[in-house]
Amino acid sequence: MTRSLFGTDGVRGRTNTYPMTAEVALQLAAAAGRYFRRDQQEHRVVIGKDTRLSGYMLENALTAGFTSTGMNVFLLGPVPTPGVGFLTRSMRADVGVMISASHNPAEDNGIKFFGPDGHKLSDEAETEIERLMSEGVAPAHPQRIGRAKRIDDSGSRYVEYVKTTFPRHLRLDGLRIVVDCANGAAHRVGPAILWELGADVIPVGTTPNGLNINDKCGSTHPAVAAAKVRETRADIGLCLDGDADRLILIDQDGEIVDGDQIMGLIASRWKEQGRLQGDTLVTTVMSNLGLERFLYGIGITMERTKVGDRYVVERMREGQFNLGGEQSGHIVMTDFATTGDGLVAALQVLAAMVETGRTASDLACVFTPIPQVLHNVRFRTGSEPLAVDAVQQAIADGEKALGPSGRLLIRKSGTEPLIRVMGESEDQDKLHAVIDSIRQAVEHAS
Incomplete structure (x- = not known):
């Protein structure tokens, strides 16, 4: 059986449209509950969410599905995705669930699963859950229906965990930091972590109303934070996305710094400190050629995976590497976390600033990127533009034109109805x- 419900990062879609409906969420939770509840002993699931209005609906549906199979549910409320991974392990849960569509607009939502080890599920596990869902799941005996309990201090637990990743002998005194929380899951914990470590915090995107998550703010719209950095003469800006598992930086001049530069900085420092396991950074096919050349020059191997932070983590676990991530800002440090964590990554950069006394611009520009162009082309549901002969021919012509000094990556998004057309x-x-030619071919085929 092949997966049809799960994408590259859980199940995602427009709210109240298949598959992101209350009915599907209930059935999915029942199937996941049966998958993880393998005996008659008590089992537990933790459920977190971001600040989308639809989170209430999906939270209730998932709770009903899990409790119907005998799972006890612990409701975390708004908490970053990495917080769910952490609390799944901390609370000895059998499964963790995050209700979020990450960087997508408020009308979308998604459901991500974590296993008892705090890692996202494998393709095989997701396929099995889909199989159980399609066959139908028998409910538990009435006396074995699960209970639900709300955990009021989940945010505080996560704050304390994140602070432990920052060197104990350091403080952020004297640093003025803009933090844009995208009106999302980190709107309280993000500023709190920085303030408790001594920073002068200037918060942006910390007034969620259920409909404004990622709306002209956060890591997908860093211009807002960049303007605030320049206005307030801040030392650095930190841009998170809706579920706070990715980070984009703004230096003191208001210049935007992507995940490739952040990974290059952390990798080079860890290499110098003897902390980089296998002298390897794991990233995806999207990362810039300039990063690869820089790493090679300092004795670091760069391994590429498919797009999706869980594929990065899978390769990290296979090779026992401790650093990986994506150009979009997912930075995975398995010494600290099981998935991308924007705030943990930010603290690594801030520690470098404090220890060296260097500015954000000086630290965060570690390599010169090869020019890269990315276009997202929306297509009609049900169409397959990449299978059209004219599109295939345009791609082949583009690869020939760029030759060995360039690179093309044309792929279908796993989270939205988009064809991503990227070249370097x-x-x-x-x-x-070349990119314009391929983009036009995709548009005509869509």
Whole structure:
């Protein structure tokens, strides 16, 4: 059986449209409950969410599904995705669930699962849950129905955990930090962590109303934080996404720094300190060629995976590597966490600033990127533009035109109805011509 419900990061879609409906959420939870509840002993699940209005609906549906199979449910409320991974392990839960569509707009939502080890589920586990869901799950005996309990201090537990990843002998005194929480899951914990470590905190995107998550703020719209950094003469800006598992930086001049530069900084420091396991960074096919060349020059191997932080983590676990991530800002440090954590990554950068006394711009520009162009082309549901001959021909022509000094990556998004058309080349005119040709072919095929 192949997966049809799960994408690259759980189940995701437009709220109240299949598959993101209350009915599907209930059935999915029942199937997941049966998958993880393998005996008659008591089992537990933790459920967190971001600040989307639809989170209430899906939280209740998931609770009903899990309790119907005898699972006890612990409701965390709004908490970052990495917080769910942490609390799944901390609370000895059999499964963790995050209700979030990450960087997507408020009308979307998603459901991500974590196993008892705090890691996202494998393709095989998701396929089995889909199989159970399609066959139908028998409910538990009335006397074995699960209970639900709300955990009021989940945010405080996560704050304390994140602070333990910052060197104990350091403080953030004297640093003025803009933190944009995207009106999402970190709107309270993000500023609290920085303030408790001594920073002068300037919060942005910390007034969620259920409909404004990622709305012209956060890691997908860093211009807002960049303007605030310049206005307040801050030392650095931190941009999180809706569930706070990714980070984009703003230096003191208001310049935007992506995940590739952040990974390059952390990898080079860990290499110098003897902390980088296997002298390897795991990233995806999206990362810039400039990063790969920089790492090679300092004796670090870069391994690429499919797009999706869980594929990065899978390769990290296979190779026993401790650093990986994505250009979009998912930074995974398995010394500290089981998944990307924007706030933990931010503290690594801030520790470097404190220890070296160097500015954000000086630290965060570790390599010169090869010019990269990315276009997202929306397509009709049900269409397969990448299978069209004209699109295939345009891609083949583009690869020939760029030659060995360039790179093309054309892929279907796993979270949205988009074809992502990306290319890299030092010849910018040729690069733009190639990308435009492919983009037009995809648009005509859509």
